[in-house]
Amino acid sequence: MIQLNGMTKRHGEVLAVDDLTFTVRPGLVTGFLGPNGAGKSTTMRMILGLDLPTSGTATVNGRLHQDLPHPLREVGSLLEAQAVHPRRTARKHLLYLAQTNDLPPARVDEVLDLVGLTDAADRPAGVFSLGMSQRLGIAAALLGDPPVLLLDEPVNGLDPEGVLWIRTLIRGLAAEGRTVLVSSHLMSEMALTADRLVVIGKGRLIAEAAIGEFTGNDGAVLVRTPESASFARRLELSGAHVRAGRDGELVVTGMTAPDMGRLAAAEGVPLFELTPRRTSLEEAFMELTRDSVEYGAAR
Amino acid sequence: MTVLGAEWTKFSSIRATMTLSLATVAASAALGFLFSNASARQYATATPQERLDFAPLDLGMRGLFVVQLLVAALGVLVASSEYGSGTMRASVAAVGGRGRLLAAKAGMTVLTALPVSVAGVWLMYVAGQTTLAAGGAPYVMPGDPAALRLLLLGPLVFTSLALFGLALGFLLRGTAPAVNVSTAFLLLPILSTASPAPVRDFISAYWPNMAAFQTVSGTSELPVWVGSGILVGFVAVMLIVAYVQFKNRDA
Numbered sequence: 001m002i003q004l005n006g007m008t009k010r011h012g013e014v015l016a017v018d019d020l021t022f023t024v025r026p027g028l029v030t031g032f033l034g035p036n037g038a039g040k041s042t043t044m045r046m047i048l049g050l051d052l053p054t055s056g057t058a059t060v061n062g063r064l065h066q067d068l069p070h071p072l073r074e075v076g077s078l079l080e081a082q083a084v085h086p087r088r089t090a091r092k093h094l095l096y097l098a099q100t101n102d103l104p105p106a107r108v109d110e111v112l113d114l115v116g117l118t119d120a121a122d123r124p125a126g127v128f129s130l131g132m133s134q135r136l137g138i139a140a141a142l143l144g145d146p147p148v149l150l151l152d153e154p155v156n157g158l159d160p161e162g163v164l165w166i167r168t169l170i171r172g173l174a175a176e177g178r179t180v181l182v183s184s185h186l187m188s189e190m191a192l193t194a195d196r197l198v199v200i201g202k203g204r205l206i207a208e209a210a211i212g213e214f215t216g217n218d219g220a221v222l223v224r225t226p227e228s229a230s231f232a233r234r235l236e237l238s239g240a241h242v243r244a245g246r247d248g249e250l251v252v253t254g255m256t257a258p259d260m261g262r263l264a265a266a267e268g269v270p271l272f273e274l275t276p277r278r279t280s281l282e283e284a285f286m287e288l289t290r291d292s293v294e295y296g297a298a299r
Numbered sequence: 300m301t302v303l304g305a306e307w308t309k310f311s312s313i314r315a316t317m318t319l320s321l322a323t324v325a326a327s328a329a330l331g332f333l334f335s336n337a338s339a340r341q342y343a344t345a346t347p348q349e350r351l352d353f354a355p356l357d358l359g360m361r362g363l364f365v366v367q368l369l370v371a372a373l374g375v376l377v378a379s380s381e382y383g384s385g386t387m388r389a390s391v392a393a394v395g396g397r398g399r400l401l402a403a404k405a406g407m408t409v410l411t412a413l414p415v416s417v418a419g420v421w422l423m424y425v426a427g428q429t430t431l432a433a434g435g436a437p438y439v440m441p442g443d444p445a446a447l448r449l450l451l452l453g454p455l456v457f458t459s460l461a462l463f464g465l466a467l468g469f470l471l472r473g474t475a476p477a478v479n480v481s482t483a484f485l486l487l488p489i490l491s492t493a494s495p496a497p498v499r500d501f502i503s504a505y506w507p508n509m510a511a512f513q514t515v516s517g518t519s520e521l522p523v524w525v526g527s528g529i530l531v532g533f534v535a536v537m538l539i540v541a542y543v544q545f546k547n548r549d550a
Contacts, residue, residue, distance in 0.1 A: 048392045051549040071395040079392075083385035085313060092312035093386075099305035100393040140389065 001026055001179055002047060002148060006056035009042050009203075016042045018203040019056070024181045026147065029174045031194030031211070032183040035289050039203040040183040041079070044150050048077055060148050072101040072144030078137040078151045086126025090117055090136050093125060094143060101144055111139040131162045138169070148179040155189060167193050187285035201289045214284045221257045223250040224273035231269050238263060249273065302394055306377070306407035309386075316376050320415050323369040327419035330362025331426035339434025356439045356446055357516060359427025363453070364489065366419050367508060370457045371481045373415065374408045374464030379474040391550040401542050404465060412461030416454035424450060445517045452527065456511045459534045460485070463507075466537035469545050484508075507533040 002024040009017040017039040024030045045051040047058040049065030060075045068074045084093050094108040112118050115135040155163045174180045199207040225231050232242045240255035257276050264271050310316050338358040381387040394400040431438040439446045467477040488509045491502045507530045513519030514526025
């Protein structure tokens with residue numbers, strides 16, 4: 001369980017994280033989503049006691065990170081995959097981390113085996129491919145068999161096989177009852193792995209809900225008709241709200257599709273299309289974060 | 300203790316730190332030989348007055364001014380190699396309490412710099428004095444009070460300088476800036492010989508590394524405990540400043 005309470009981080013004039021309060025529950029994969037620069041990594045570093053919050057607190061299993069006697073046994077993390085000394089072997093990297101938390105050296109071999117790096121264990125980490133570095137980072141995160149995991153953009157730069165491996169691993173970790181917080185700027189990736197979503201933009205909480213609540217019918221209906229101007233006026237007289245869609249279709253809210261069909265039939269208006277609109281997770285995300293994208297392309 | 304063990308794994312698994320340790324010892328012996336060899340030749344052609352002023356211990360140990368830079372760099376690396384590679388975050392996330400991490404690194408610095416300093420100072424002494432003796436110049440036996448003091452306290456002075464390097468590594472978060480600042484600081488007394496006499500004399504007597512070296516080798520008017528105290532106090536302040544900064548900055 002991770003609890004954030006009013007977490008705020010100010011870098012000079014810039015508010016990187018602005019009063020974030022949310023809870024990450026065990027047994028689920030919680031996607032931590034936001035455009036680049038939204039404050040995801042800063043928030044994760046604050047949970048891990050690396051960045052110091054300007055105000056607010058974050059607790060892991062009820063305690064501040066700095067008060068954990070053996071942090072790796074409580075919370076594992078993957079931040080930057082390259083945070084390994086390039087001349088140090090994978091085994092030595094994991095060994096020193098294990099020693100800090102009084103973990104047996106045999107545990108190093110276990111996690112190396114788990115991520116499939118046994119054969120590369122004695123090679124310097126500097127020669128590792130991105131995929132291998134990511135596996136080493138995952139091995140470090142799992143070293144203390146922690147009930148809480150923080151993974152910052154774990155699939156970034158991986159090939160499809162690596163992506164699938166991480167996805168399966170993450171689902172498995174949550175199924176074992178662990179608390180898993182995974183950040184990403186890709187909604188499509190989260191659609192495949194996450195149970196819940198925490199969406200932030202410009203450091204602020206935008207939405208927090210089960211993934212199903214982000215998709216589905218948003219209540220709008222697309223209507224295509226050759227008599228759009230007059231039918232739009234007719235719909236508005238009946239209390240619906242109408243705006244023009246992208247290709248001349250009408251986007252109607254405030255009235256159900258069957259009612260619109262009956263109205264069109266009664267008025268003798270030919271309809272070419274009448275579709276309740278479904279939003280994909282991707283669209284929902286774009287809609288949610290539209291105002292908080294740092295450098296958006298001109299539309 | 301476990302965090303200290305982790306520090307040893309880090310230290311011993313990087314070639315730079317191990318190489319620097321061995322290079323420091325080797326350089327000590329080589330410099331002891333080179334400076335003494337030159338001094339022995341000068342002695343052979345010196346005037347009677349020059350022969351009276353001949354100070355075999357000081358001449359044989361002149362290389363300490365170079366070796367101090369290497370020992371300080373060793374301390375720098377214990378902190379800076381983590382900043383350079385980005386593992387400081389992994390270490391802080393793994394250890395939790397930052398005071399514990401800094402204490403472990405200070406312990407690691409002492410445990411590596413002390414043997415290196417003992418080996419370096421003693422080898423330089425042996426190489427220097429035997430070279431002087433072989434060249435027919437006066438030399439100092441280890442039983443001599445000044446030599447004994449240097450052999451026993453010299454390594455402690457060096458170890459303090461390694462801790463000074465460690466503090467700089469934490470404060471400047473990079474090998475290059477920390478080594479540059481440490482080198483400039485430790486060599487300033489030599490560079491200041493061109494400055495006006497009062498300034499020069501003050502620096503020569505009270506600059507932390509000079510105060511300690513001069514009193515330990517018996518060339519200062521200050522008592523040993525004052526000279527060493529200046530260095531120890533200075534290093535303690537540096538470590539406290541490094542700790543406060545380390546605790547209150549983002550890792």
